Amino acid sequence: MKPDSSRRNFLRVGLTLPAIGLAGSRPGAAFQPPSSIPYRTLGKTGLKVCPVGVGVGFTPDPSVIARAVDLGINYFDTANDYSNGNSERLLTTGLKGVPRDKVIVVSKTPAKTRGVFMADLEDSLKNLATDRIDIWLLHAKSKPEEVPDELLEAGNEAKKQGKIRFFGVSTHDLDLMADHFVKAGNIDAVTFTYNFTMGTGREAAIAKLSKAGIGLTAMKVMAANGGVLPDFSAMTAGRAPGRGPGGGGVGAQARGGMPPRPAAIKNPLPALKWVLRNPTVATTIPGVRDIEMLEMNLRALSEKFTAEDERLLSARSEEIRPYYCRMCYSCRGQCPKGMPVPDQLRILAYADFYGDFPLAQRSFSALPKEVRALRCGDCSECSVRCPNGVRVADRLIRAQELLA
Numbered sequence: 001m002k003p004d005s006s007r008r009n010f011l012r013v014g015l016t017l018p019a020i021g022l023a024g025s026r027p028g029a030a031f032q033p034p035s036s037i038p039y040r041t042l043g044k045t046g047l048k049v050c051p052v053g054v055g056v057g058f059t060p061d062p063s064v065i066a067r068a069v070d071l072g073i074n075y076f077d078t079a080n081d082y083s084n085g086n087s088e089r090l091l092t093t094g095l096k097g098v099p100r101d102k103v104i105v106v107s108k109t110p111a112k113t114r115g116v117f118m119a120d121l122e123d124s125l126k127n128l129a130t131d132r133i134d135i136w137l138l139h140a141k142s143k144p145e146e147v148p149d150e151l152l153e154a155g156n157e158a159k160k161q162g163k164i165r166f167f168g169v170s171t172h173d174l175d176l177m178a179d180h181f182v183k184a185g186n187i188d189a190v191t192f193t194y195n196f197t198m199g200t201g202r203e204a205a206i207a208k209l210s211k212a213g214i215g216l217t218a219m220k221v222m223a224a225n226g227g228v229l230p231d232f233s234a235m236t237a238g239r240a241p242g243r244g245p246g247g248g249g250v251g252a253q254a255r256g257g258m259p260p261r262p263a264a265i266k267n268p269l270p271a272l273k274w275v276l277r278n279p280t281v282a283t284t285i286p287g288v289r290d291i292e293m294l295e296m297n298l299r300a301l302s303e304k305f306t307a308e309d310e311r312l313l314s315a316r317s318e319e320i321r322p323y324y325c326r327m328c329y330s331c332r333g334q335c336p337k338g339m340p341v342p343d344q345l346r347i348l349a350y351a352d353f354y355g356d357f358p359l360a361q362r363s364f365s366a367l368p369k370e371v372r373a374l375r376c377g378d379c380s381e382c383s384v385r386c387p388n389g390v391r392v393a394d395r396l397i398r399a400q401e402l403l404a
């Protein structure tokens with residue numbers, strides 16, 4: 001089923017609404033810059049990093065970067081494939097005049113071959129106006145075969161050429177990848193999904209990497225990103241029926257009884273503080289859209305994690321349960337049609353939780369053609385069972401209506 005353009009517009013309009021709620025939900029206490037930054041060591045790289053970094057992917061204004069440097073933040077994460085290099089160029093503008101050795105610039109490539117790896121590296125060096133990137137990561141690799149010897153050797157080669165200082169990988173499936181990373185022997189740093197919805201589920205993999213001296217950076221630390229949640233219930237109300245038996249199918253089943261959307265989160269600080277409690281995580285890269293958000297994030301360095309924070313996060317975790325995929329990957333391989341459920345839910349999260357529809361659209365377009373052609377509304381029932389309570393079919397139908 002292909003949604004008509006008015007329906008697609010309707011779906012997209014919903015994505016712009018929650019940012020307003022977010023702006024109004026920040027805690028009001030006046031910002032006091034931390035008296036000192038408790039820098040942590042990023043594994044065997046030896047780099048001293050501010051535990052609160054900046055995920056530049058959603059930053060719209062270079063002045064945010066300049067302010068971050070003023071406040072003592074020294075870790076900036078971007079990617080060659082964020083906005084076709086515009087994110088890297090924005091970072092360059094924001095760092096203008098800052099001595100190069102005062103900041104750690106991290107960028108990434110989605111390369112699958114050595115040739116693309118090297119071409120992206122040259123492109124990123126140009127975008128970042130530098131002759132050496134501090135940490136160069138393979139981007140979003142969540143299966144061992146996506147990090148083959150060819151790319152590991154390319155990492156060594158780039159280091160030898162002096163174009164990168166350290167080499168690593170970003171992943172959404174740390175549990176599956178940890179052994180592969182340790183065995184590779186030349187991975188200096190790993191950036192991975194880690195937030196309060198995961199509880200202690202990532203601890204064994206984290207400990208393994210930490211023991212191997214691999215520097216750890218947490219991403220997607222806010223889970224639902226500070227409450228960027230559109231009104232799914234209103235959006236799904238007009239959905240066309242699925243084509244399963246009886247004219248309904250899994251689409252019709254999913255439409256019934258979807259809980260009301262969670263309210264915008266009042267204070268995203270507890271989520272960041274939760275991650276920072278783990279001393280083996282050297283730094284974090286929350287997405288930063290403005291200076292107010294940046295300053296709020298920094299408060300996580302001086303505020304203690306409290307019982308009230310725990311209670312808030314526990315309630316939040318329940319609230320977002322039907323919508324938010326925790327990327328545990330335990331549903332991998334369950335769909336008889338070969339749907340990569342966690343991948344498609346992650347891509348939907350870019351739109352629904354991060355408000356970045358173009359990124360979601362680009363990521364969806366990069367899926368294999370046969371995956372893009374799958375329609376969950378065609379199934380009479382969904383055989384995927386999520387132990388975390390995600391309404392898998394409903395969310396996937398939304399992804400397909402929005403992005404396919």
Ligand code: SF4
Pocket residue numbers: 324325326327328329330331332341342345385386387388389390392
């Ligand atoms: S849908 Fe559920 S089982 Fe699958 S990865 Fe997400 S949280 Fe895990």
Ligand code: SF4
Pocket residue numbers: 250335336337338339341374375376377379381382383384393396
């Ligand atoms: S509804 Fe479930 S079983 Fe059917 S294609 Fe979607 S994920 Fe697979």
